[in-house]
Amino acid sequence: MFDFAKVTNWIDALLLSFLPGWAATLVECVLVALAIITLYAVFAIILIYMERKICAFFQCRLGPNRVGKWGSIQVLADVLKMLTKEIIDMKNVDRLLHKMAPFLVIVASMLTFACLPWNKGAEVLDFNIGIFFFLAAGSIGVVGILLAGWSSNNKYALIGAMRSGAQIISYEVSIGLVMLTMIVLTGTMSFSEICQQQADLGWNIFRGHVPAVLAFIIYLIAGNAECNRGPFDMPEAESELTAGYHVEYSGMHFGFYYLAEYLNLFICAGIASTIFLGGWAPFHVPGLDGFNHVMDYIPGAVWMVGKTFFVVFLLMWIRWTFPRLRIDQLLALEWKYLMPMSLVLLVLMAICVSLGLTL
Amino acid sequence: MNSESIVFIVLAVLIALFSVLSVTTKRIIRAATYLLFVLFGTAGLYFLMGYTFLGAVQIMVYAGGIVVLYIFAIMLTGKTPDAKQHSLSLAKKGAALVAALVGAGLLMFVIISHQFVSQSLSAEVTNEAAAPIGEIGSSLLSAGEGGNLLPFEAVSVLLLACIIGGLIIARKR
Numbered sequence: 284m285f286d287f288a289k290v291t292n293w294i295d296a297l298l299l300s301f302l303p304g305w306a307a308t309l310v311e312c313v314l315v316a317l318a319i320i321t322l323y324a325v326f327a328i329i330l331i332y333m334e335r336k337i338c339a340f341f342q343c344r345l346g347p348n349r350v351g352k353w354g355s356i357q358v359l360a361d362v363l364k365m366l367t368k369e370i371i372d373m374k375n376v377d378r379l380l381h382k383m384a385p386f387l388v389i390v391a392s393m394l395t396f397a398c399l400p401w402n403k404g405a406e407v408l409d410f411n412i413g414i415f416f417f418l419a420a421g422s423i424g425v426v427g428i429l430l431a432g433w434s435s436n437n438k439y440a441l442i443g444a445m446r447s448g449a450q451i452i453s454y455e456v457s458i459g460l461v462m463l464t465m466i467v468l469t470g471t472m473s474f475s476e477i478c479q480q481q482a483d484l485g486w487n488i489f490r491g492h493v494p495a496v497l498a499f500i501i502y503l504i505a506g507n508a509e510c511n512r513g514p515f516d517m518p519e520a521e522s523e524l525t526a527g528y529h530v531e532y533s534g535m536h537f538g539f540y541y542l543a544e545y546l547n548l549f550i551c552a553g554i555a556s557t558i559f560l561g562g563w564a565p566f567h568v569p570g571l572d573g574f575n576h577v578m579d580y581i582p583g584a585v586w587m588v589g590k591t592f593f594v595v596f597l598l599m600w601i602r603w604t605f606p607r608l609r610i611d612q613l614l615a616l617e618w619k620y621l622m623p624m625s626l627v628l629l630v631l632m633a634i635c636v637s638l639g640l641t642l
Numbered sequence: 643m644n645s646e647s648i649v650f651i652v653l654a655v656l657i658a659l660f661s662v663l664s665v666t667t668k669r670i671i672r673a674a675t676y677l678l679f680v681l682f683g684t685a686g687l688y689f690l691m692g693y694t695f696l697g698a699v700q701i702m703v704y705a706g707g708i709v710v711l712y713i714f715a716i717m718l719t720g721k722t723p724d725a726k727q728h729s730l731s732l733a734k735k736g737a738a739l740v741a742a743l744v745g746a747g748l749l750m751f752v753i754i755s756h757q758f759v760s761q762s763l764s765a766e767v768t769n770e771a772a773a774p775i776g777e778i779g780s781s782l783l784s785a786g787e788g789g790n791l792l793p794f795e796a797v798s799v800l801l802l803a804c805i806i807g808g809l810i811i812a813r814k815r
Binding site for chain 1: 678701775
């Protein structure tokens with residue numbers, strides 16, 4: 284596999300040749316931040332187009348088809364529209380918190396986005412506690428949602444925020460337990476090591492067989508709920524709550540919530556592909572050396588993005604197939620079914636690993 | 643002055659600023675938000691020192707857990723978003739001032755009497771302080787030398803008691 288660290292080391296050496304150490308670090312930080320923000324925006328555009336097209340096909344419609352060939356630049360036009368819209372100042376709201384809440388949500392989303400491993404040697408935030416940091420950074424977003432609901436001074440927004448907060452906090456429990464299950468299998472929390480291990484030994488979903496497949500299914504359900512999407516979009520619930528916590532937001536402030544929603548979907552899928560489907564690790568069949576050799580020629584970033592979009596497609600499939608749950612059913616699903624199941628899975632995986640039953 | 647001290651000064655100023663704001667603001671939900679930024683700043687200090695586990699715990703437990711709990715409590719109990727606190731009496735202000743001064747004095751005494759300042763100025767800053775996660779885990783669950791099994795189990799019993807208490811308060815009669 285191509286090691287992206289060669290490129291970053293080359294840039295580092297180039298900058299250090301004419302800059303002092305701190306300035307080189309600063310320039311690298313700015314470059315990485317620019318790359319992340321660009322990727323963030325590009326993926327948001329691709330995801331919104333994909334969602335509209337897939338939604339249309341599931342509902343036997345055509346979807347956007349007027350702007351550009353197959354409606355391909357429809358989303359760009361929407362972005363321009365969103366950027367030029369007026370941000371309406373309202374009376375009787377807590378201005379400071381109202382303006383700050385979208386930024387908290389987008390910062391949390393970008394922090395978790397930066398945790399994704401793109402290629403061998405192309406991780407932005409890579410600690411020895413990577414998965415734990417990912418969960419911690421993801422938990423900031425719920426503060427932004429709660430503050431948005433509170434500061435809007437609107438009962439629909441408040442109810443939406445309460446529902447969203449309760450939902451995200453509840454489903455975080457299962458996500459944490461499922462990730463713990465996979466950490467038991469890998470024995471490490473660092474994203475780069477998890478990917479390297481899967482490149483050497485095979486994808487985790489094959490290595491962990493039964494418990495890993497069950498964990499993958501629970502992760503997809505809980506991840507969908509964590510993104511406030513799919514059959515779990517109670518916080519928005521257009522028919523009862525108008526739009527939930529972001530009902531009072533306009534212009535780009537609403538745009539931030541919209542962006543964060545789609546990118547959280549992408550991040551959720553990206554983490555699923557990292558810890559279950561191998562991240563940038565190519566698909567290998569033991570024994571077929573020619574096949575494995577061909578697979579190695581496909582760059583890691585293509586594998587990573589491809590797997591992520593596959594999981595995104597699964598999540599969109601779920602979203603446009605199932606009807607919405609009631610809020611009490613939603614919380615009962617988590618606390619009475621998913622959480623006990625993930626606890627059992629954790630024990631099952633621990634037994635499998637300690638008895639050496641993993642592949 | 644290296645880049646680490648610049649980052650430290652920025653974080654320290656932010657922590658001090660938001661601490662003051664969080665006690666002087668009149669709106670309780672803003673106080674909770676400023677507290678959130680203070681906790682982020684503290685987590686930033688841990689990351690600066692290379693204690694990534696401690697920093698992530700700080701964000702996870704305090705920012706993602708405690709502050710969310712505060713905001714939930716305020717949302718469930720507050721009357722209107724702009725309910726303001728009434729102004730404090732002179733006696734309370736005096737008591738607060740005395741408590742703050744005594745606290746600051748005690749802290750200064752500890753810092754100066756243990757020579758933390760001179761030690762930290764002479765110590766070399768290393769980012770390699772991060773303990774591997776396996777080491778943290780085994781010291782948390784070992785009963786031997788330097789193990790923390792007893793406090794760990796005591797905390798889990800405390801949390802269990804909290805859960806049972808919450809269930810008893812919330813149960814339907």
